[in-house]
Amino acid sequence: xxTNKIPSGATVSPxxxxxxxxxxxxxxxxxxxxxxxGSKKTLQQVRYDKIIARExxxxxREGSGSTPFSEKALQPLREEIMEYxxxxxxxxxxxxxxxxxxLVDGHRRYFSIKQLIEKKVxxxxxxxLLPANVLAAETSELVTVATGLSANxxxxxxxxxxxxxxxxxxxxxxxxxxxxxKLLGISExxxxxxxxxxxxxxxxELVRSHCVTATNAASLLTAASKHERRDDLMxxxxxxxxxxxxxIAAEVAALKAQDADSxxxxxxxxxxxxxxxxxxxxxxxxxxxxQDLADPGFRFKALxxxxxxxxxxxxxxxxxAVDEMTAGDVAxxxxxxxxxxxxxxxxxxxxxxxxxxxxxxxxAARVSxxxxxxxxxxxxQLVGGPDDDVDYDDDREPDHDPEEFAGPWGPDGQxxxxx
Numbered sequence: 531x532x533t534n535k536i537p538s539g540a541t542v543s544p545x546x547x548x549x550x551x552x553x554x555x556x557x558x559x560x561x562x563x564x565x566x567x568g569s570k571k572t573l574q575q576v577r578y579d580k581i582i583a584r585e586x587x588x589x590x591r592e593g594s595g596s597t598p599f600s601e602k603a604l605q606p607l608r609e610e611i612m613e614y615x616x617x618x619x620x621x622x623x624x625x626x627x628x629x630x631x632x633l634v635d636g637h638r639r640y641f642s643i644k645q646l647i648e649k650k651v652x653x654x655x656x657x658x659l660l661p662a663n664v665l666a667a668e669t670s671e672l673v674t675v676a677t678g679l680s681a682n683x684x685x686x687x688x689x690x691x692x693x694x695x696x697x698x699x700x701x702x703x704x705x706x707x708x709x710x711x712k713l714l715g716i717s718e719x720x721x722x723x724x725x726x727x728x729x730x731x732x733x734x735e736l737v738r739s740h741c742v743t744a745t746n747a748a749s750l751l752t753a754a755s756k757h758e759r760r761d762d763l764m765x766x767x768x769x770x771x772x773x774x775x776x777x778i779a780a781e782v783a784a785l786k787a788q789d790a791d792s793x794x795x796x797x798x799x800x801x802x803x804x805x806x807x808x809x810x811x812x813x814x815x816x817x818x819x820x821q822d823l824a825d826p827g828f829r830f831k832a833l834x835x836x837x838x839x840x841x842x843x844x845x846x847x848x849x850x851a852v853d854e855m856t857a858g859d860v861a862x863x864x865x866x867x868x869x870x871x872x873x874x875x876x877x878x879x880x881x882x883x884x885x886x887x888x889x890x891x892x893x894a895a896r897v898s899x900x901x902x903x904x905x906x907x908x909x910x911q912l913v914g915g916p917d918d919d920v921d922y923d924d925d926r927e928p929d930h931d932p933e934e935f936a937g938p939w940g941p942d943g944q945x946x947x948x949x
Contacts, residue, residue: 571622571663571664571665571666572663572664573620573661573662573663573664574661574662574663574664575659575660575661575662576623576631576659576660576662576664577656577657577658577659577660578643578644578647578655578656578657578658578659578660579656579657580629580630580631581621581623581630581631581632581633581640581660581662582626582630582631582632582633583633583637583640583641584632584633586699587632587633587634587637587675587678588637599637599638599641601645604638604641604642604645607638607639607642608642608645608646611639611642611643611646612646612651615653616658616660617636617639617643617660617661618661619636619639619661620636620660620661620662620663621633621635621636621639621640621660621661621662621663622634622635622636622662622663622665622677622678622681623662623663623664623665624664624665624666624667624669624674625664625665625666625667626667627667631662631664632674634665634674634677634678634681635677635678635681635682636662639660640660643658643660665677671703672700672703672704672705675696675699675700675703676700676705676713679696679700679713679714680713683713683714683715688714690737690744691734691738693714693716693724694724694727694728694734695728696714697710697714697721697724697725697728698724698725698728698729700713701721701725707721707722707725723744723745723748724744726748726751726752727744727747727748727751730751730760732764733747733751733764734747736767736771740800740801740802741767741771741800741801741802742767742771742801742802742805743802743805746802746805746810749810749814750763750767750810750813750814750817751763753813753814753817753818754817756818757817757818757820759817759820762817762823763813763817763823766813766823770801770805771801774801774804774805775801777804778794778798778799778801778804781794782794782799
């Protein structure tokens with residue numbers, strides 16, 4: 531059974547308004563979503579100047595970098611309306627009960643008419659009548675918003691930010707997450723993620739500006755909120771984004787210096803493209819263990835491009851095919867490998883001690899399969915002198931000083947390699 535529990539971390543930002551918990555009446559209203567086709571509506575002719583278009587209803591479409599109702603965007607529709615002498619597909623309104631009507635669906639047609647009126651095109655005035663299906667005044671706000679969204683989503687998917695706004699609005703109006711997911715055509719986990727981001731405007735701005743993906747933002751926010759480290763996370767992300775932007779700017783400048791016509795793909799200039807999965811995992815672990823959020827000191831990635839089988843090395847800003855690397859490039863890679871080995875040694879020792887625990891000594895004393903096989907064949911230890919467990923006859927004592935030779939030894943007590 532679907533619930534409307536506020537997602538973990540949805541209120542982590544003091545600057546953002548938390549989604550309101552639904553009331554009993556809102557819970558009841560949410561059931562109306564499933565009977566939208568049966569909502570009471572009548573076909574009427576409504577004066578243009580009696581129609582109200584709320585920005586919060588059409589703002590769901592924004593967020594893609596362009597204004598959906600600009601003169602340029604609506605030019606083809608305006609020309610079509612002028613050719614046919616008006617609109618022939620009714621818009622959808624809701625009677626507000628005071629002589630005015632709320633625009634539910636048909637915003638492109640409405641704003642096209644608005645532009646024609648403003649341009650003083652003959653035949654288009656504020657008092658002109660528009661064909662409209664009108665929902666009854668008792669129609670709930672939830673059904674109004676859901677109806678408008680449903681009508682538009684089938685024609686044009688919402689931009690990401692618009693979807694987040696829509697999910698938050700529907701949730702505040704009392705719609706269960708399962709119903710929101712069905713209406714928007716996404717999974718419940720995605721709805722939960724969107725609601726989490728909708729509750730933190732500062733993080734949402736990083737997502738909006740391509741500094742961090744929505745998935746990584748929600749994952750990090752969840753970990754931070756559980757351990758009350760949201761401010762630590764945002765401070766670190768701010769520093770990371772600034773440093774990454776500076777690095778990208780330096781790479782762009784270097785490209786231009788090499789070749790005036792060289793350019794970096796737009797996606798590569800977004801900080802989120804540099805945020806590797808292992809870096810995000812490192813931050814999550816640091817948040818959960820209350821550790822410093824400093825980035826790992828070593829970053830190295832060796833890629834094999836499948837197309838053509840070209841091997842490519844990427845390390846500290848170096849992006850070259852292996853065959854094109856200079857001696858200096860190779861030295862840089864090797865030095866990073868040494869750094870990695872030094873960094874991993876204490877981690878490995880700690881992990882082994884943690885995993886083995888009290889069995890560490892027993893594991894150290896355990897004879898390897900290779901050593902067991904050698905003993906079965908009668909051979910002693912490969913290094914360090916004859917195996918103490920081997921029973922030698924008195925007349926087979928070594929005829930040399932053991933200190934002069936460290937092995938390997940044969941079954942007769944003689945060295946396999948002459949000292």
